[in-house]
Amino acid sequence: MPSGAGAESTSVDPSQHSVEPRLRLDDELAASELIEVLSHCAGLAAASAHRMMVVASLIHDEREMDYAQQRAETHSGELDSIEAFENLSARVAAGENPYEQFGPNGLEQAIAEVGATLTVTPAEAKELIEAGDALRYRLAFTGHALACGRIDKRRFLIALKRTDLITDTDEMQTVDAHLAEATFARAPMSTARFTAMVDSIVAKWAPDAIRRRKERVKGDRKVTVTPDRFTPGQSRIGGTLPAADAAEFDARLSSMATAVHAGDPRTLPMRRADALKALARGEAALTCLCDDCAAAPGDTDSPHDVDAEVAAAAERVVDPSADSVVAEPRDTNASPSLAPRATFHIVVNLSTLIGLDDDPAFLDRHSILDADTARTLLAEARRTYIHPTPANPDAPPAPAPVADANSSATRYAPSKKLQALVRAGELCCTFPGCNAPVWQIDLDHTEPFDHADPRRGGPTDARNLKPLCRFHHRIKTFTSWQDHQDELQTAWYTTPTGHMFVGNAFSGRDLFNKLTPSRPPDHPARSRLNDLRDNDFRRQQRADKRWNDANPPPF
Structure with missing residues (x-):
């Protein structure tokens, strides 16, 4: 300011004054702090x-x-005669408000x-x-x-x-x-x-709510075809079906889409869409568009030249696991001369299957099924039994949840029974928040398998395997994410910023208790609480007995 203007210009150093600390902007925070902000939000x-x-x-x-x-200001709601009530009822029955x-x-x-x-x-x-x-x-x-x-x-x-x-x-x-x-x-x-x-x-x-739900889903089934609101020339297909019917339809599309040759230029979603179109035309299989099939459309070895009656029957493949029933996948490309078989997977207690109880089953991709529906679906299914616990109840507990499926712990690829056991114990990908269906994803070794010397670590057993979708499998393998499984097969994941999350807080082992591994002894504090409760119960019993002795009937 010019001199003589009646004021003096001075510079102020903010560091010399006590001011409130400035809140840092988000772009100034470290990744670990940003995770806390995200959780807080x-x-x-x-x-x-x-x-x-x-x-x-x-x-x-x-x-x-x-x-x-x-x-109430216009009408009290009271009717002065039976005739007025009947008149009002008739109006309501006719749809009048x-x-x-x-x-x-x-x-x-x-x-x-x-x-x-x-x-x-x-x-x-x-x-x-x-x-x-x-x-x-x-x-x-x-x-x-x-x-x-x-x-x-x-x-x-x-x-x-x-x-x-x-x-x-x-x-x-x-x-x-x-x-x-x-x-x-x-x-x-x-x-x-x-x-x-x-x-x-x-x-x-x-x-009773489950019964009412079954009645509702049967009555609510529908399929709609509407124009796409955003993309000219496209339409959207939507539908509502009972879970079992939807699973069969979904499996049919997948089996048709994966039965073509590897050289087919279409993506999997495109092949599923074309499979739906083929079904609408009454075709049992999807026409392959690879160069060889396009050059020889009449070749009998092509996957689309199949018996229509065989292709039309979707096979439900199920795998009961010693007190639990699980599905076993089938190779749809094994024989191109046969139509692909649609396979979907169900887990259910064996006691439910034979009618001893009505515990729910689990249908992969669709959550749980009521017992009656599960028994109907499994009536003609092919089953494979796995045994997650020793057959002899007096035998000492096995070091792993299953003995018969764990005989090849030093082999990288798990056996079919071990795969069924691991997948039956989960409901989806074990990565936190992921819903990828458990029967369509990878099985990951928590402790990496040692290919040079398998005996040194990373065994192929149920306590070292967990389902991971391909995306999260790659995240875990190629980044600094860390994972761990405890003795109860709970999957823990640690982020690169040090935050830890549980990936399978509710799993198939909660639905099917026979799949749960033997639990470690209770903590001493829990045992102490149990003792206190037992003592209180016995004390109350003694007090009741003294009162009954002192007050014999009639009271």
């Missing part, structure tokens, strides 16, 4: 979703009260307000309101898990949809309590594992 998003649901539900409550008051004169009801008004506030469609606003109502009145404990960030909005909606057919209030409260308990007791898990856990709890504590 996920928790905030879950808590925010919880509050939005509650607020939307409260808006709904208020609008319902306003609507009820508006109706007796309250149409009062305009939109409370829910419709709330949908309009919530939709306008959030700039979402009426369908999305309605979903938010209904989720909030369920959070407050049906799934309060599970909603608490959402508020705490243990699950996110997507998983809460999965729990909501998978429990919407439970009509009994007591059953609903029981399912909610067990679901919340299981959620808090386990590490976060992928949506496929979470869905299986929810379904297993519903199957155990609300079996």
Whole structure:
């Protein structure tokens, strides 16, 4: 500033003054700190979703009260005669809304307000309101898990949809309590594992809901073909089928798509689309487009020149595992002169299969099946039995979960029975958050196999193998991710920044307890608690006996 202007210009050194520490920008944080920020934001998003649901539900409550008051001001709701009641019933039965004169009801008004506030469609606003109502009145404990960030909005909606057919209030409260308990007791898990856990709890504590679900899925089956909204010249095919039918259809497309020669220029998704078109034309196999087949379309060795009747029958291949039944994959390219067989995989307790209980089964890619459906699917299936525990109950526990499948621990490729055991014990890829189907992915050695001297480490046994999809298998192999399996076959993963995650917090071993390896002895603290509980129980028994002795009947 020029001299004489009435002020003096001075320079200030910020370091000489006590100021609040500046918050660092995200691009100044290290990767390990960014992971913490990401986790924190996920928790905030879950808590925010919880509050939005509650607020939307409260808006709904208020609008319902306003609507009820508006109706009461015009009509009390009381009818003065039987004739008036019969007239009103007839109008309702004919599809007339007796309250149409009062305009939109409370829910419709709330949908309009919530939709306008959030700039979402009426369908999305309605979903938010209904989720909030369920959070407050049906799934309060599970909603608490959402508020705490243990699950996110997507998983809460999965729990909501998978429990919407439970009509009994007591059953609903029981399912909610067990679901919340299981959620808090386990590490976060992928949506496929979470869905299986929810379904297993519903199957155990609300079996009538499973029956109602079966009736609904049969009535809701449909296929739709609509124009693609974004790409001219394309259409979208969608459908809703029972899980078993969908699995058979999916397996048929895959088997047809993989039966062509290796030189076929199409990608797998393109071949599946062409297989669907072939089925629509009544063709049993997909025409191969490799150079040899294109040059000789009449060649009888081509995979598409097959017997139509044989190709039309999809074979359900299943592999029961000594108290559990699992599927065994079949090589569809073994004989190009035969039509490929569609194979899908089911895991079920042997006790369920022979009718001793009704525990649910697991259908790969589709979560759990009820016992009746599983028995129907497996009635004519080819089965292979594996034995995860020693046949002699008095024998000492084996060093690995299965003895007969572990005889080639020094061989790199696991046997078919060992593959079935490992895959049956999981529900999908064991990498945190991944849902890749367990029967279509790799089996990875947690401790790398030593090809130079297999006896030095990395054995091919159930405690050193886990399913990993090809993407996460490469991530684990070629980057600084670390993995570990404990004695209960829980898979732990450590990121390059040092954060650790559980990959299989809920697994096939939770659904099928015979697949669980022998557990180590309880911790001394747990034994101490058991002793205290036993002592309290005996003390109460003695007190009851003294009271009964002192007060013989009649009292």
